[in-house]
Amino acid sequence: MTVQFTINGVKVEAQKGESVIEVARRYGFEIPSLCHHQAVTPYGACRVCLVEIVKGGRKKLTTSCNYEVLDGIEVVTDSEAIHKHRAMVLELILAEAPDAEPVKKLAAQYGVNVSRFERSDTEMAQERHDCIMCGLCVRVCTEIVEVNALAFNGRGYNRGVGGPYLEAPQSCIACGACAWVCPTDCIGFVEEDGMRKVLKWDRELPMEKDENGRPIAPKFQLHYFKEKFGLPADIYKKAPGSR
């Protein structure tokens, strides 16, 4: 079923169930966002994707990533009010993640170079480092990788992302999807001395080697693949190309 509405005065068409941000981006309107990814369910954590939506004569500011398209709504993606609110939101995010390049860059576009706010000085804030609690890693781990290694822990200013009780998550296969998707690059993913390490979660796994002695991937991860897809037990012993 198609839905018709306008974005910045331009008539657009979308499928029912799509979110405003996806339709807007498809038509070439730019909406900044830190916590949205097309592959996972929207979460509305970063609040940077604010837009104005006029519905039934009433105007309201709302996040476009988790707003489903409706017939006859009018969407405005940039105005003075939106600019002001986005700048404020980015200033708050910048206070939590002062070293994250993507955040700095986006904030600078909205005229925010230094945050007036202080970073909370709890132990948890140190632990979080540049994490902005967007939850992308958690969603990817649950929906795409399906191992549920990560979750939010704690409440309020003690909230953080990690394994259960903030210890190294035992079901993590060190696939690195979280490190790839992280908007602030704060997770860290390295391979050295035959070990695969995901730094933020303190997860270290030994690597399996193929017949030529070249590391392929962590043993635990390959075991997970073999179980999940019913692969032969010796498949990863062979070198790529001869499997």
Place this chain on the structure above:
Amino acid sequence: MEKLNVFASRLLPTEDFVCSGHRACQGCAEVLAMRMVHKELGRNTIAASATGCMEIITSPYPESAWRIPWIHVAFENPASVISGVEAGYKALMRKGRYPKRKINFVGYGGDGATADIGLQFVSGAMERGHDMIYVCYDNEAYMNTGIQRSSATPFGASTTTSPAGKVSIGQQTWKKNVPEIMAAHNIPYVATVSPSYPFDLHRKVRKAADVEGPAYLHVYSACPTGWRMRPELAVQIGRLAVETGVFPLYEVENGKYTITQSVPEFRALRDYLKPQGRFRHLTDDVIDDIEVRLRAEYRRLEAKVRMTHEEEV
């Protein structure tokens, strides 16, 4: 970054701007690389194309595989044209006649258009400091016109204008190091990429787009037709090229070198040469000579990495 395949691959952009139906050969890694580059750059992109495979296959009259504004210009000047487009948009935005927004300006050409015919034009665009990306899809010869040698053809490769036979071993000169020439312009970003390492490619394209000023990407593009190899090996040969040290993946950010795909232990060069018919005539002593030179070049690259990282301290 590269080992995080399987799941992270589902998080890559899904929208294609070089769409299917183009006329590339079976197993063409060049169009694969171009698809990935444009996936990452997204919708707000304007491209200028030199004459070459990627122009021919995407725009046979009256069709087009492009979903973004695209122009084909002469062999030598995509860099000049795209720098003009960039300057034009900049002026319009300054005068308020076009809304201020981030647009990616991409000029691209093959190795012939970049290393031979268009070298001075690319050099000029890089020197003038336009906010643009130049992408060289390097398939190591003029494949489009029938596999003639270019200055980017590697030593020993047999092509139609450097044929191997009784008196010649094929290409007699060493491959021109274009990324190094571009790095010498002191531009903010230079990188070598390969479609066999897709995450590395996506990350580098993003960096090149985000950087203020000119960026240069040198793409290793396997060509099964011209390299005389089986089409299904196109991706694997890209991996072998990195693992044997033929095509190291590195980036130069403001003069600072980083090897992005480190190779702890090189594979034997023969593994790379053997599947390719263009190298089939090479004798063992020639291969050893090539290997010695490749290792020396890699050591020089490593020395640059060390040197430029020390300077910072």
